[in-house]
Amino acid sequence: MSYKILTIDILKAYILKIEVIKNYLEEGDIEIDEIGDGNLNFVYIVTNASNGKSLIVKQAVPYLRIAGEGFPLSRERMNYEIRALQFYEKVLPAFVPKIYYADEAMSLVIMENLSEHIIMRKGLIEQIVYPKFSEHISTFLAHTLFYSSSLYLNSREKRALVDRFNSNTELCKLTEDFVFTLAFMEDETNDVNPDLLNEAKELFAQSDFKKSVLKLKYIFMTQTDALLHGDLHTGSIMLNADETYVIDPEFAFVGAFGFDIGALIANMINAYISHFYRSKDEIYQAWILETIREIYIKFEEKFLLLWAKNPNSALLKEGFIAQKELDEFKAEFIQNIFSQSVGFAGCKIARRVFGIAGVEDIRGIEDAEKRKQAELMALRVGKSLILNYENIKNVDDLVDFILSNIELYKN
Amino acid sequence: MSYKILTIDILKAYILKIEVIKNYLEEGDIEIDEIGDGNLNFVYIVTNASNGKSLIVKQAVPYLRIAGEGFPLSRERMNYEIRALQFYEKVLPAFVPKIYYADEAMSLVIMENLSEHIIMRKGLIEQIVYPKFSEHISTFLAHTLFYSSSLYLNSREKRALVDRFNSNTELCKLTEDFVFTLAFMEDETNDVNPDLLNEAKELFAQSDFKKSVLKLKYIFMTQTDALLHGDLHTGSIMLNADETYVIDPEFAFVGAFGFDIGALIANMINAYISHFYRSKDEIYQAWILETIREIYIKFEEKFLLLWAKNPNSALLKEGFIAQKELDEFKAEFIQNIFSQSVGFAGCKIARRVFGIAGVEDIRGIEDAEKRKQAELMALRVGKSLILNYENIKNVDDLVDFILSNIELYKN
Numbered sequence: 001m002s003y004k005i006l007t008i009d010i011l012k013a014y015i016l017k018i019e020v021i022k023n024y025l026e027e028g029d030i031e032i033d034e035i036g037d038g039n040l041n042f043v044y045i046v047t048n049a050s051n052g053k054s055l056i057v058k059q060a061v062p063y064l065r066i067a068g069e070g071f072p073l074s075r076e077r078m079n080y081e082i083r084a085l086q087f088y089e090k091v092l093p094a095f096v097p098k099i100y101y102a103d104e105a106m107s108l109v110i111m112e113n114l115s116e117h118i119i120m121r122k123g124l125i126e127q128i129v130y131p132k133f134s135e136h137i138s139t140f141l142a143h144t145l146f147y148s149s150s151l152y153l154n155s156r157e158k159r160a161l162v163d164r165f166n167s168n169t170e171l172c173k174l175t176e177d178f179v180f181t182l183a184f185m186e187d188e189t190n191d192v193n194p195d196l197l198n199e200a201k202e203l204f205a206q207s208d209f210k211k212s213v214l215k216l217k218y219i220f221m222t223q224t225d226a227l228l229h230g231d232l233h234t235g236s237i238m239l240n241a242d243e244t245y246v247i248d249p250e251f252a253f254v255g256a257f258g259f260d261i262g263a264l265i266a267n268m269i270n271a272y273i274s275h276f277y278r279s280k281d282e283i284y285q286a287w288i289l290e291t292i293r294e295i296y297i298k299f300e301e302k303f304l305l306l307w308a309k310n311p312n313s314a315l316l317k318e319g320f321i322a323q324k325e326l327d328e329f330k331a332e333f334i335q336n337i338f339s340q341s342v343g344f345a346g347c348k349i350a351r352r353v354f355g356i357a358g359v360e361d362i363r364g365i366e367d368a369e370k371r372k373q374a375e376l377m378a379l380r381v382g383k384s385l386i387l388n389y390e391n392i393k394n395v396d397d398l399v400d401f402i403l404s405n406i407e408l409y410k411n
Numbered sequence: 412m413s414y415k416i417l418t419i420d421i422l423k424a425y426i427l428k429i430e431v432i433k434n435y436l437e438e439g440d441i442e443i444d445e446i447g448d449g450n451l452n453f454v455y456i457v458t459n460a461s462n463g464k465s466l467i468v469k470q471a472v473p474y475l476r477i478a479g480e481g482f483p484l485s486r487e488r489m490n491y492e493i494r495a496l497q498f499y500e501k502v503l504p505a506f507v508p509k510i511y512y513a514d515e516a517m518s519l520v521i522m523e524n525l526s527e528h529i530i531m532r533k534g535l536i537e538q539i540v541y542p543k544f545s546e547h548i549s550t551f552l553a554h555t556l557f558y559s560s561s562l563y564l565n566s567r568e569k570r571a572l573v574d575r576f577n578s579n580t581e582l583c584k585l586t587e588d589f590v591f592t593l594a595f596m597e598d599e600t601n602d603v604n605p606d607l608l609n610e611a612k613e614l615f616a617q618s619d620f621k622k623s624v625l626k627l628k629y630i631f632m633t634q635t636d637a638l639l640h641g642d643l644h645t646g647s648i649m650l651n652a653d654e655t656y657v658i659d660p661e662f663a664f665v666g667a668f669g670f671d672i673g674a675l676i677a678n679m680i681n682a683y684i685s686h687f688y689r690s691k692d693e694i695y696q697a698w699i700l701e702t703i704r705e706i707y708i709k710f711e712e713k714f715l716l717l718w719a720k721n722p723n724s725a726l727l728k729e730g731f732i733a734q735k736e737l738d739e740f741k742a743e744f745i746q747n748i749f750s751q752s753v754g755f756a757g758c759k760i761a762r763r764v765f766g767i768a769g770v771e772d773i774r775g776i777e778d779a780e781k782r783k784q785a786e787l788m789a790l791r792v793g794k795s796l797i798l799n800y801e802n803i804k805n806v807d808d809l810v811d812f813i814l815s816n817i818e819l820y821k822n
Contacts, residue, residue, distance in 0.1 A: 150629065150632050150633060155580060155583060155587055155632070156580050156584070158632070159577055159580045159583070160580075162573075162577050163574075163577055163578060166570055166573050166574055166577060167570060167574060169566060169567050169570045169571075172566060172570070173566045173567070176566055176725065181728055181731060184731070185728070185730060185731050186730075207732045207733040207735070207736035207737075208736065210731060210732040210736060211732065211739060211740045214726065214727070214731075214732065214740050215740070217726060218561065218726055218744075221561050221566070221569070221725060221726065222561060222634060222635045222636055223633060223634060223635075224633045224634075224635055225633055314587065314632060315625065315628060315632065316625070317592055317596070319596060319597075320592060320595070320596050320621060321618045321621040321622065321625065322618040324618070325618035325619065325621060325622045326618075328622060329622045329625050329626070333629075
């Protein structure tokens with residue numbers, strides 16, 4: 001089937017021709033609603049009003065949906081989303097929406113409608129505690145990263161995986177530009193708070209932290225550790241008290257171990273900062289910090305456990321090295337993942353301040369003075385993490401570092 | 412044209428049907444000789460006895476030529492050789508044999524016959540001084556590495572390059588196994604000198620240096636800096652006093668900057684060590700060490716010059732960072748390439764001692780006692796480099812390090 005855009009008037013007929021979809025929805029009164037909040041893609045909820053069954057239809061168009069046809073963006077991005085979802089479904093089916101149907105030629109995926117879950121960013125703004133989140137997301141990170149790495153796959157499988165994701169060029173380039181470059185220099189794509197023009201100018205003139213940004217950008221571009229989600233912020237997570245789902249992996253590619261972890265932590269730190277100016281809810285803030293701690297500690301535990309269970313891989317051959325030295329190697333390896341993730345977190349936090357894409361947690365603060373203070377705090381914390389990431393060796397260091405930085409800058 | 416093996420009886424008719432080859436050779440008495448020294452491929456010299464014109468025909472077969480059909484090896488390796496030669500021809504035509512014809516489907520390449528040049532390994536054994544070699548090979552390394560890296564290419568070009576070479580799986584796997592793994596543990600593929608059984612046993616039982624081998628192996632497998640030759644030892648170089656050619660890039664893939672440099676230096680160090688037991692020609696040995704020094708210094712100069720001339724790339728955008736910090740970043744970047752190349756050199760030297768593939772320089776020493784001493788010296792130097800590579804910051808450190816190690820172990 002050659003590609004065509006499924007406008008709302010032809011969508012119903014199209015999807016009901018797909019046997020598995022027709023069987024899932026069953027006969028009845030089929031309703032279709034467009035969800036307006038997708039930046040890149042068209043997203044619809046399809047509901048059978050007769051039996052309450054529903055699903056999500058997502059189709060990429062060859063441009064940026066939110067900006068229109070004047071902003072072309074290859075619809076092949078959907079291939080990578082489909083491939084990543086399929087990988088996750090194989091490795092950890094409980095953490096991704098069930099895929100009912102996928103068609104790369106149509107840039108189309110039809111999947112489970114997560115009707116009882118909300119976007120995590122919203123939940124964090126509303127001070128909702130998710131007691132199982134650190135348990136879930138650490139499992140997600142440990143499993144997806146480990147099972148797609150050279151610590152588990154053999155050489156052939158690893159190169160085949162790189163092959164399937166290597167050409168996600170345009171979305172990798174968006175990250176290279178918007179996370180690692182343009183948000184830290186004068187650029188027309190930036191969106192600087194008019195109250196912070198001087199601070200932006202000052203940041204753009206600083207070069208000390210940019211040396212570290214370049215190092216991290218280079219790692220992002222050239223390190224092929226494992227399959228990344230590629231955009232694992234709190235807007236890519238849907239959850240409730242009991243379940244956690246990861247969605248929207250269209251930025252997926254084989255990249256550096258620390259990048260997804262860093263993205264997640266960055267967004268948790270943004271939420272933490274925002275509550276100095278939103279709720280002033282210290283108990284909630286303490287929960288966020290403790291969750292960051294737990295994510296790291298559980299990730300490390302789970303990752304090392306998987307590694308211990310799989311002694312042969314592209315990297316390792318049983319009998320090559322004694323246990324003592326192998327354990328030392330692993331400890332250094334994990335510490336390096338941790339440090340890099342702190343660096344990536346710093347870039348992700350700092351880039352949200354003046355760059356094209358802000359986060360609701362902070363940019364959504366209505367009081368102008370509070371918003372300004374929150375942005376300044378995020379900027380300073382982000383920059384400090386970038387400058388010091390190689391010296392932050394474990395999560396206790398990280399939490400201490402955040403607290404002392406915030407102490408320094410809090411009014 | 413679908414693949415078939417060009418046995419010597421059908422070769423002439425086949426190549427004379429190729430217009431460009433027919434035109435090059437011209438009418439006359441065409442003679443064909445098989446060159447017996449290829450391990451992997453069939454190689455023929457085709458000569459027109461009437462006018463003296465000649466060329467090389469090289470075809471990959473779906474097995475290891477030297478071992479026979481019982482050792483299958485995908486003939487697609489020739490695709491990567493052809494692609495690498497084409498890249499080199501574009502970037503630096505003076506340093507590779509001219510390609511007259513290439514056909515990936517036939518795993519076939521027809522190229523210039525370098526009749527006035529010899530394999531460098533042979534020349535080094537015969538104590539021939541190559542006064543222009545450091546100048547040539549530093550240019551080759553600087554240009555091929557720089558122009559295939561994210562310091563020159565844009566993101567799209569870089570990912571396209573990775574795509575063209577990523578699936579050279581089997582040959583990458585040979586390196587993973589034979590350079591980074593099996594030569595350092597009990598394995599049936601090893602070829603241990605019977606006079607060194609105890610020393611081999613001792614090495615295989617040591618794990619301190621293997622931690623570093625694992626680090627380097629991991630870098631080899633997951634770092635996509637630049638297009639590598641992948642097997643740049645002195646057997647892959649043909650030269651005379653005036654010209655230097657790089658041949659046989661079938662191991663080509665996008666890998667770590669330091670790997671080709673390390674391979675080359677390793678083989679120069681092996682030649683240096685061999686002359687303690689072959690010629691005892693101190694002047695020649697001094698020339699080898701000085702050549703190593705010059706290769707590094709000139710490589711760095713040329714690489715940085717190319718970088719200075721190309722301020723925009725996947726990594727860099729003019730105006731992003733001030734000159735001072737950019738220069739610091741570059742200095743650290745180059746130093747990191749240097750250290751890694753020392754580590755790779757160590758692996759390459761050490762693996763030649765007990766591993767499957769020895770080097771003629773050392774294994775070819777006829778006197779058993781001298782050969783044993785040379786092997787021990789190579790083993791110790793290689794292992795020391797592996798253990799200390801991260802602390803060897805420049806080429807003077809490296810030369811001092813080699814000299815002091817050799818002083819320590821010389822009888």
